[in-house]
Amino acid sequence: MDRYDVAIVGGGPAGAAAAYEAASRGAEAVVLEKGVPRADRDGLGPDSTDAAGMLDYWIEIMGIDPDELPDDVILQELSGTEFEGPTESLRLERTGMEADYPHFGYTFQRARMDDWLIERAEDAGAEYRVEASVTGVDSDLTGDPEHTVSLRNGEEIQADRLVLSDGPQRQVTNRVLDPLLPDGQDITDYVGTTKANHIAYQEHREFPEDAIEKDMLRFWWGAMPGETAYPWVFPNDGTVARVGLTMPIGLDIDDFPNQEEYLLLDADDDSIPSGSEYIERLLERAYPEYDLEDFPLVEDRGKRDGTETYAISSTRPIDSPTGAGIAIAGGAMGTTSAFHEGGYHVAVRSGAIAGELAATRRLEAYNEAWKEAIGDEILRNVSFADIVADYEPADWDRAFSTARKLMQREGSLIGFSPRAGFSGLKLFAQYWWTKRKFRDGGYVQLHEDEFEV
Numbered sequence: 001m002d003r004y005d006v007a008i009v010g011g012g013p014a015g016a017a018a019a020y021e022a023a024s025r026g027a028e029a030v031v032l033e034k035g036v037p038r039a040d041r042d043g044l045g046p047d048s049t050d051a052a053g054m055l056d057y058w059i060e061i062m063g064i065d066p067d068e069l070p071d072d073v074i075l076q077e078l079s080g081t082e083f084e085g086p087t088e089s090l091r092l093e094r095t096g097m098e099a100d101y102p103h104f105g106y107t108f109q110r111a112r113m114d115d116w117l118i119e120r121a122e123d124a125g126a127e128y129r130v131e132a133s134v135t136g137v138d139s140d141l142t143g144d145p146e147h148t149v150s151l152r153n154g155e156e157i158q159a160d161r162l163v164l165s166d167g168p169q170r171q172v173t174n175r176v177l178d179p180l181l182p183d184g185q186d187i188t189d190y191v192g193t194t195k196a197n198h199i200a201y202q203e204h205r206e207f208p209e210d211a212i213e214k215d216m217l218r219f220w221w222g223a224m225p226g227e228t229a230y231p232w233v234f235p236n237d238g239t240v241a242r243v244g245l246t247m248p249i250g251l252d253i254d255d256f257p258n259q260e261e262y263l264l265l266d267a268d269d270d271s272i273p274s275g276s277e278y279i280e281r282l283l284e285r286a287y288p289e290y291d292l293e294d295f296p297l298v299e300d301r302g303k304r305d306g307t308e309t310y311a312i313s314s315t316r317p318i319d320s321p322t323g324a325g326i327a328i329a330g331g332a333m334g335t336t337s338a339f340h341e342g343g344y345h346v347a348v349r350s351g352a353i354a355g356e357l358a359a360t361r362r363l364e365a366y367n368e369a370w371k372e373a374i375g376d377e378i379l380r381n382v383s384f385a386d387i388v389a390d391y392e393p394a395d396w397d398r399a400f401s402t403a404r405k406l407m408q409r410e411g412s413l414i415g416f417s418p419r420a421g422f423s424g425l426k427l428f429a430q431y432w433w434t435k436r437k438f439r440d441g442g443y444v445q446l447h448e449d450e451f452e453v
């Protein structure tokens, strides 16, 4: 049986960053990636959920200088983003956060970025095994932790430390954590696969030249029912853009008697439309001067036939049972925010910290360390998601109108203050109180001391 210092389950950004940091510190590290076929990659590789938007200050959190990236990774430098409400809109040309990157952000070719992260890890000495689907982990915690990782092909490997980076579906993570919880508790009560799950669907479409601002992201809020349900357009290269959406799974349209208020619902819909139906409606309704045929599918991109569907879970993060020699990183620990789909930067950063601490046998510092590095970002995401959880279409209009006034007066959203008038004060107070509720790690839904290790 092969033996390693650090075994890493999942070769996405979190796993690849963990492998790079671990191998750079001289540890024997292996990345186990089940391998997913994609139209935009030769051979199997990481899942590469075609994410692909990076904001200026996320680059700092991620800790990878854009100049280090191969030329074909960054597709488009961004100048800003446009948020559309039912009648109001808001155009942001600055994130308002301190960052060295001179643009609002960039969009990137996700599969190439993931592949580069893996190559970087291999160059540092990590072993990358693809078609290595992990089916289970047997952890012996009677002395120094020892993990036996089983693969679908029947092989087993042994490792002293385990980094779980199998993404937001957590198929391995949940199985590993469950036995570490007290009797009667279930890991899915925290990082649920049913109650907090979303589906993300997207299509690669060619846009008419005049219909796309190539350097602007576009989001529509209050256009679809459900918490954290929204469509977007992300420009890629040329006039190709990804048109996608996120929505909770299992919504009942009868829970939304105000159907006519949503841009993408029809009054006579008797069920929630499918992802592809929503996208067609978005293109027809948000670009009324064009026909649907003006936005052809680009079929040789994405996962298959120009489309992609993913599960994405909208949860708050969990601590890792570091006493068991286990660190959970990236989407698996709940860092991906369905609120704005952001997660690549926190996946890379948490993975890097996990890899470094696993290699240097200091895993006990992990939960402190990731909070120090990405806690502020998580706090912002969790707080905003909490504030808008029950927003109806009209609430988005109110928020955008207030935010626009704040921007005009204050020049930025992030630094807004009570000087911004009554509605600004209300928004400020709500954000302040919500952030207070989750401060000091209050955004963590399962703490290290709740594991029985």
Ligand SMILES: Cc1cc2nc3c(=O)[nH]c(=O)nc-3n(C[C@H](O)[C@H](O)[C@H](O)COP(=O)(O)OP(=O)(O)OC[C@H]3O[C@@H](n4cnc5c(N)ncnc54)[C@H](O)[C@@H]3O)c2cc1C
Pocket: 009, 010, 011, 012, 013, 014, 015, 032, 033, 034, 035, 036, 045, 046, 047, 048, 049, 050, 051, 052, 053, 054, 132, 133, 134, 135, 165, 166, 167, 168, 171, 172, 200, 201, 202, 244, 310, 311, 312, 329, 330, 331, 332, 335, 336, 337, 340, 341, 342, 343, 344, 345, 347
């Ligand atoms: C539609 C969509 C759009 C998004 N847009 C953005 C964006 O614009 N910007 C941004 O920053 N983030 C975005 N995100 C979030 C981002 O994709 C995630 O935060 C990021 O992928 C998390 O990285 P990860 O390494 O933790 O997990 P993943 O990228 O999910 O990687 C996990 C890996 O584990 C592998 N794996 C799973 N199970 C096993 C197993 N049993 N054995 C072996 N391997 C296994 C998978 O194949 C996969 O490669 C988006 C997500 C979605 C779904």
